[in-house]
Amino acid sequence: MNRIINNPDLVVEDAVRGYLKAHKDLVAPTDNPRVIRHHLAPQKGKVGVVTGGGSGHEPAFLGYVGDGMIDAVAIGEIFSSPSAKAFHDAFVAADGGRGVACLYGNYAGDNMNVKLAVKQAAAHGLTIKTVVANDDVPSAPKSEPQKRRGVAGEILMWKVGGARAAEGAELDEVIASAQKAIDSTRSIGVGLSACTIPAYGKPNFSIEDGMMEVGIGHHGEPGVKVMETRPAREMADLMLDHVLPDLPFESGDDLAVLVSGLGATPVMELYILYDRLSEVFAERGMKVRHPFIGNYFTSLEMMGVTLTIMRLDSELDRLVGAPARSVGLTKVAL
Amino acid sequence: MNRIINNPDLVVEDAVRGYLKAHKDLVAPTDNPRVIRHHLAPQKGKVGVVTGGGSGHEPAFLGYVGDGMIDAVAIGEIFSSPSAKAFHDAFVAADGGRGVACLYGNYAGDNMNVKLAVKQAAAHGLTIKTVVANDDVPSAPKSEPQKRRGVAGEILMWKVGGARAAEGAELDEVIASAQKAIDSTRSIGVGLSACTIPAYGKPNFSIEDGMMEVGIGHHGEPGVKVMETRPAREMADLMLDHVLPDLPFESGDDLAVLVSGLGATPVMELYILYDRLSEVFAERGMKVRHPFIGNYFTSLEMMGVTLTIMRLDSELDRLVGAPARSVGLTKVAL
Known part of the structure; x- marks a missing residue:
């Protein structure tokens, strides 16, 4: 397997560093090397939108930090959940005082770490609400939606949640729209x-x-x-x-x-x-x-x-079509 | 080799048909199945910008048809030049009455077919001027630039030429900017x-x-x-x-x-x-x-x-940074 890497144990570190250098007009580092934020985050008065997941899925997850999309992302090892600490620090990086919507995918590690991070954030006075993507049909029968994995439907969930937050919606409204997005996907x-x-x-x-x-x-x-x-x-x-x-x-x-x-x-x-x-x-x-x-x-x-x-x-149509700018997905108002 | 194809001899036809269905807000078919145009082309009063090349390089070449980019593209078989007829028909599809800049890569087949197409178009009263990309350093010594291939530098040449045409420049100005772009690359x-x-x-x-x-x-x-x-x-x-x-x-x-x-x-x-x-x-x-x-x-x-x-x-900086919208490259005005 011919690869463009330095140390195989440090591919995430190296890639994240390169990413931060390449996209200064979109993203900025935080004190946690496994958390990247929108260059303007936290934006006061806007609901923050956070996601996180394993590396190796690029442009997911970090490539969806951007205007009208994600405010901060927690970054895991390749194919592994980010730590609870990373999710927590992403919440802090995204919180503009109106709460944070954490929109992530249904995997055991992510569920556990998000849960811990939400509890820790609550202890610090932050309000975090979550939507768990479970769009992958073959991973479990329809009768067991809680067993279905989140896959590329997450992108549309982020697009919808990010656009709703950009419109100035309340946290509960952002959560409701993101939940509707994934339920419809x-x-x-x-x-x-x-x-x-x-x-x-x-x-x-x-x-x-x-x-x-x-x-x-x-x-x-x-x-x-x-x-x-x-x-x-x-x-x-x-x-x-x-x-x-x-x-x-x-x-x-x-x-x-x-x-x-x-x-x-x-x-x-x-x-x-x-x-x-x-x-x-x-x-x-x-x-x-x-x-x-x-x-x-x-x-x-x-x-x-x-x-x-x-x-x-009509709501999802409007939010999917709303302007956005990120490495992974850019929509231009026409 | 596991592939997502139907008939291996018809991959270009099948992909182009799918492309046209997916991107109706950007592109439109022409009478020649190997030519795709900007959905608004030809735009009266604007210099047309054309490119063309073999398939298998997606999003190049067809993915750069768009706002502030390419007006029409000639599409070849996988890794093969488009026909002279396809280049000619792309010129016609792009010509808004102020001439067409054909910005393509230095390969024997493309050179021959563009030359034929330009001659044929001239016979019909069209004015076509060309810039040939030769940005690939290892393909020949610096003393023989005419032997160097055009590679990904073509994208920046298209960006510059497309932006200059979108500004309303004359054909000679578009050609000069595109030539400067590739000479600087x-x-x-x-x-x-x-x-x-x-x-x-x-x-x-x-x-x-x-x-x-x-x-x-x-x-x-x-x-x-x-x-x-x-x-x-x-x-x-x-x-x-x-x-x-x-x-x-x-x-x-x-x-x-x-x-x-x-x-x-x-x-x-x-x-x-x-x-x-x-x-x-x-x-x-x-x-x-x-x-x-x-x-x-x-x-x-x-x-x-x-x-x-x-x-x-300063000119190339402005033109590379100008707004554009295409499948391969989108720049948003900030």
Whole structure:
């Protein structure tokens, strides 16, 4: 595995330092090296928006700190939750006196550390409320939503929560909008190859050539089925067959659709997939109002793709479409 | 090689169709399926800006059609020049009555086809002028600039030419600014793994594990040296040793710096590289005013990175920083 790294045990430190140097117009360091804040945070009178997660998913999570998005991010080791201390310090970095919305993904480590951090912050007089993303359909049955992982749907949750906070909403309103965002969102991933954490030096799971893992997680968590690869059109149909009936999405729905490569999949293949997805949406009477195609939430150099679909009401439509500026996602007012 | 494709011989058709469906707010089809135009092109009274090149480099080339950027793009097969007909039809799609600037890269096929297309367009009364990017330092000695390839420096050339045209400049002014842009720009690539064109089914070159190819081209063209991989800091120094003396870049220079992954390299590694690059710029008294870090110009799923540096004068600084909106690059006015 040929890599552009120095010490394999310090890839996060090195990358974060480079990130801070590259994006001074967006972000700034804090006293905690595992917390990055918006360069203007905390913004007095604005509800703070925080997220956090493991590294190796870039541009997630730190790439979504920006205008109309995230105010501070807690950064973990590769594929590992940030510490409770990092979440706590991110809350402090984001708190402008009107409370903080912590919008994160459903993983055991993150749940535990966020809980601890919220308790600690409360002891210091901060008000933190949380929304836990659980958009990944294959990770558990619909009857057990608390067992479902958060995946790329988090991006749309951050977009909605960040836009609502930027509008000047109260903490409870930001939380309500972010909760509605993730409740209206479903995702599925398909893995085509594994990836290697630099400090391990070899993949910690495997996908045979010619095979694909349907429902794979962002860290190689097992999916629901390993099967032979098939043409992109059939992959698209298979993904939709899992995702559409779950909410369920229905004729007449307005959608935001996010197709993210997992790292090594060529961008042109994401468009090949989208060509079919788009056809099916049209056939079923659904309208894609906000398409996002690119590498939004990766897993190092994994090959594969995730599909995320959000059903829009007028509020979500407005918030997803609101102006934003970050490394991972920029929306320009038209 | 696990891919998300339908027919390997139709990947460009399928991807372009998906692209057009995804980005209706930016682009529109033309009668030629290998030409995409800005959704408002041709814009009467504005100099048109055109580029073109092979597919497999996404978001280049089609991803740079947008506001303040490219008006029409000619699309080739994977790693192959667009046809003369496609360049011609892109000129027609972009021509708003004040002529067209064709800003493209120095490759035999593109040179031939652009030349033919310009002649044909002239016969129809269109005025086309060209700038040929040759920013790739390792591809030929400084004494033979006409032999140097165009690589990721093309993006900064498009940015400058597109912004100048958006300001309302005359064709000759757009050409002069774009020419200055590329004359002020130098690049180098380092390859860490090969890539596979779907229709071939196997790599057409190879890089052994543990080795890197310094000076590799965007299509696997041989570099100047194959050597063992080394830490990111040393890679950065090696790249700078080729690029900085060539212009030469000097203390006091203001820079635009573009670090692009070649497709499969994790984004965090680009920041690890940038951390050292940034350190050297500071040591040498150079100031990075516009950093671009990401997957701006790829080669399918090749691993590796390209470094592009532009010396800014006040005009280039203004034009690189001007607002723009495209899939590949968006600048927001601050």
